[in-house]
Amino acid sequence: MKSRVPALCLSVSILGACHSYGAATAGFDDFGSQRKYELGRVDTTAIVQLYADGFDQLKLSDKILAYHLAQAAIAGRDIAIDQRFAYDLAIRYVLESLWLVREELPADVRAEVERYTQLFWVHNGIHNNLSTKKELLRLDRAQFDAAIGVAQKKGMVFDAAHLAPAKNLDQIHAICTDAHSYVSVTDKSPEGGGDPVAASCNNLYVGCTSADLENFTEHYGLNSRVVKRSDGTLEEQVYRSGDGKSVPPGLYADRIAAVNGHLRDALPFAPAPTKKALELLIKYNETGESQDWRAFNIAWVQDKDSVVDFALGFIEVYLDVRGIKGAWQAVISFRNEEKTHEIAALAQQTQWFEDHMPWEARFKKAEVKGISARAISVITETGDCGPITPIGVNLPNEADIRRDYGSKSVNLSNVVAAYDRTSGKGSAREFSFTAEEAERAAKYASAMDDLHTNLHEVVGHASGQVLPEVRNPAQMLGTFYSTLEEGRADLVGLYWIADQKLRDMGLVPDDDAVLAKYEAYTRNALLQLRRVPEGGKIEEDHMRNRQMIVHWLMKNSDAIAVEHKDGKTYYRVTSIAAYREGCGKLLAEVMRIKATGDFKAGKALVETYGTKVDPALRAEVVQRLASLNLPSVTGFVQPELKAEKDAAGKITDVQVWYPCDLADQMLRWSGRRR
Ligand SMILES: [Zn+2]
Numbered sequence: 056m057k058s059r060v061p062a063l064c065l066s067v068s069i070l071g072a073c074h075s076y077g078a079a080t081a082g083f084d085d086f087g088s089q090r091k092y093e094l095g096r097v098d099t100t101a102i103v104q105l106y107a108d109g110f111d112q113l114k115l116s117d118k119i120l121a122y123h124l125a126q127a128a129i130a131g132r133d134i135a136i137d138q139r140f141a142y143d144l145a146i147r148y149v150l151e152s153l154w155l156v157r158e159e160l161p162a163d164v165r166a167e168v169e170r171y172t173q174l175f176w177v178h179n180g181i182h183n184n185l186s187t188k189k190e191l192l193r194l195d196r197a198q199f200d201a202a203i204g205v206a207q208k209k210g211m212v213f214d215a216a217h218l219a220p221a222k223n224l225d226q227i228h229a230i231c232t233d234a235h236s237y238v239s240v241t242d243k244s245p246e247g248g249g250d251p252v253a254a255s256c257n258n259l260y261v262g263c264t265s266a267d268l269e270n271f272t273e274h275y276g277l278n279s280r281v282v283k284r285s286d287g288t289l290e291e292q293v294y295r296s297g298d299g300k301s302v303p304p305g306l307y308a309d310r311i312a313a314v315n316g317h318l319r320d321a322l323p324f325a326p327a328p329t330k331k332a333l334e335l336l337i338k339y340n341e342t343g344e345s346q347d348w349r350a351f352n353i354a355w356v357q358d359k360d361s362v363v364d365f366a367l368g369f370i371e372v373y374l375d376v377r378g379i380k381g382a383w384q385a386v387i388s389f390r391n392e393e394k395t396h397e398i399a400a401l402a403q404q405t406q407w408f409e410d411h412m413p414w415e416a417r418f419k420k421a422e423v424k425g426i427s428a429r430a431i432s433v434i435t436e437t438g439d440c441g442p443i444t445p446i447g448v449n450l451p452n453e454a455d456i457r458r459d460y461g462s463k464s465v466n467l468s469n470v471v472a473a474y475d476r477t478s479g480k481g482s483a484r485e486f487s488f489t490a491e492e493a494e495r496a497a498k499y500a501s502a503m504d505d506l507h508t509n510l511h512e513v514v515g516h517a518s519g520q521v522l523p524e525v526r527n528p529a530q531m532l533g534t535f536y537s538t539l540e541e542g543r544a545d546l547v548g549l550y551w552i553a554d555q556k557l558r559d560m561g562l563v564p565d566d567d568a569v570l571a572k573y574e575a576y577t578r579n580a581l582l583q584l585r586r587v588p589e590g591g592k593i594e595e596d597h598m599r600n601r602q603m604i605v606h607w608l609m610k611n612s613d614a615i616a617v618e619h620k621d622g623k624t625y626y627r628v629t630s631i632a633a634y635r636e637g638c639g640k641l642l643a644e645v646m647r648i649k650a651t652g653d654f655k656a657g658k659a660l661v662e663t664y665g666t667k668v669d670p671a672l673r674a675e676v677v678q679r680l681a682s683l684n685l686p687s688v689t690g691f692v693q694p695e696l697k698a699e700k701d702a703a704g705k706i707t708d709v710q711v712w713y714p715c716d717l718a719d720q721m722l723r724w725s726g727r728r729r
Pocket residue numbers: 056057058511516540541544
């Protein structure tokens with residue numbers, strides 16, 4: 056599971072350490088004043104450079120290990136793009152071709168090519184990563200054809216092989232410009248009660264409906280797609296490379312084989328526990344079998360002390376309306392020792408938290424096992440985790456492995472630091488009811504956000520137990536599971552942040568810090584409305600859970616008052632005690648829903664409080680934010696690793712460097728530029 060930041064950025068661009076090799080050698084945050092963080096803005100999407108300070112201090116074997124893992128991350132990234140939408144890779148080829156000749160295009164056409172291509176890069180396709188909706192290309196047919204003509208003169212080819220599965224450029228243009236086709240990549244509750252599987256245009260199901268899938272048992276589940284054949288039968292297509300012997304290749308075989316090549320290169324440099332996990336991952340990539348995935352995860356979760364780590368494969372299920380199929384992702388990272396220390400303090404107390412949770416005793420774990428919490432610095436994120444990245448991750452997702460072997464929980468500390476550098480104090484000011492509230496936000500919000508994320512990941516997701524007869528709550532709660540589980544983890548954080556325990560641990564200084572967190576969380580329910588398309592509903596799970604919590608508190612507690620001043624709406628937190636008590640009550644109910652697999656209650660909770668949008672309020676929020684010029688989402692340009700080799704081709708050192716240029720990175724990674 057991953058948690059996401061309310062990505063708000065104010066533009067602060069200062070001269071940068073870009074393109075310099077190994078500039079970062081001192082402490083974590085010493086570079087802010089000379090560095091370039093926000094690189095640019097496309098519509099409401101910000102582009103920010105991510106920095107991996109501390110990489111230079113790693114020992115050589117860890118650097119080389121990280122280098123090969125980063126190569127694997129890059130080798131697999133197109134899988135995720137293809138999973139989002141079957142036409143995305145062909146569209147990318149066309150867009151990148153136009154990008155490469157953009158200087159020869161008319162100014163207005165060039166501007167649109169730049170806008171649309173950059174959005175594609177950040178969102179891994181033509182559908183917005185948060186709203187799930189298609190972004191439309193604003194080039195008419197004549198403009199598009201003329202631009203293609205310029206590219207053709209430069210030798211670019213638009214034949215069937217480059218455009219497949221699209222038939223021709225007509226179809227590519229139509230897909231990118233038609234507001235009525237392929238509208239949403241993940242539509243969990245379509246207008247008028249339509250079918251979620253059919254309404255979602257992702258590439259996880261081809262020609263299927265929910266009814267088709269009802270009595271179909273998938274063998275692979277997480278790493279497959281289901282295609283309805285012309286005779287009406289269903290075919291499950293597994294993602295795997297094959298082993299060259301008895302196991303035939305499957306979908307994405309070439310890319311998965313390339314990933315495995317880099318993983319094999321990494322083996323000699325990996326410490327023993329990492330090596331064991333990598334060998335099992337290589338095997339799983341060959342076979343696609345769930346027992347191999349399970350064996351890998353057990354080895355991976357037990358590899359707790361290695362400095363360099365990775366999360367690589369078909370993992371998170373947010374793209375799938377059924378919550379079964381994993382989107383390919385890669386997170387390559389190393390441990391941030393300083394920040395890991397803070398999280399470890401929480402991890403040591405997980406049993407205490409479990410014993411004191413505000414839910415029924417039968418839902419409490421007698422023994423919370425092996426939570427390995429750490430702060431990491433991301434080196435490379437691709438696929439489902441990049442350029443748009445989570446800020447916290449807790450894996451593996453498989454409930455039985457978590458129960459028997461524990462889980463790894465991480466805070467992506469350099470991502471959080473980059474958000475802190477760029478995130479907007481302006482929005483806090485605009486949506487604070489009083490000047491004191493804005494001051495509290497400036498003083499505490501970032502530290503308390505960090506703490507809340509840690510509580511969410513380390514204590515939240517790991518907590519609670521389901522009844523023995525509820526084997527898989529995700530299956531029983533269906534499309535509402537992710538929202539409810541994210542809500543549960545958020546509520547754990549909100550509930551405990553106000554407790555004396557956190558004061559005693561030295562993690563929360565005073566009441567004002569708690570109030571600042573409650574206020575920030577509550578303001579966010581207003582702020583995030585800017586990401587909802589006009590006339591739309593809230594689809595994304597983390598957004599739904601935040602709406603659910605805040606609106607539930609409004610209706611069922613005295614914690615939040617809705618205020619109006621000068622025609623503006625404010626959510627004011629009136630009582631820390633009432634807020635906390637409300638969170639405790641809702642937490643107990645969400646835990647009960649998960650533990651008993653109560654679909655009806657879960658659906659009612661999410662649909663009553665989490666999905667609806669007041670169009671007038673949304674319009675007001677959009678208008679208030681427009682004047683602040685805040686982005687709704689951030690895409691990160693990844694740090695890159697460069698290997699230095701001797702005459703024999705042996706790697707002698709690895710340097711980290713920062714491209715500070717999204718286009719440069721994307722074009723090199725897709726092989727369009729050297
Ligand atoms: Zn989460």
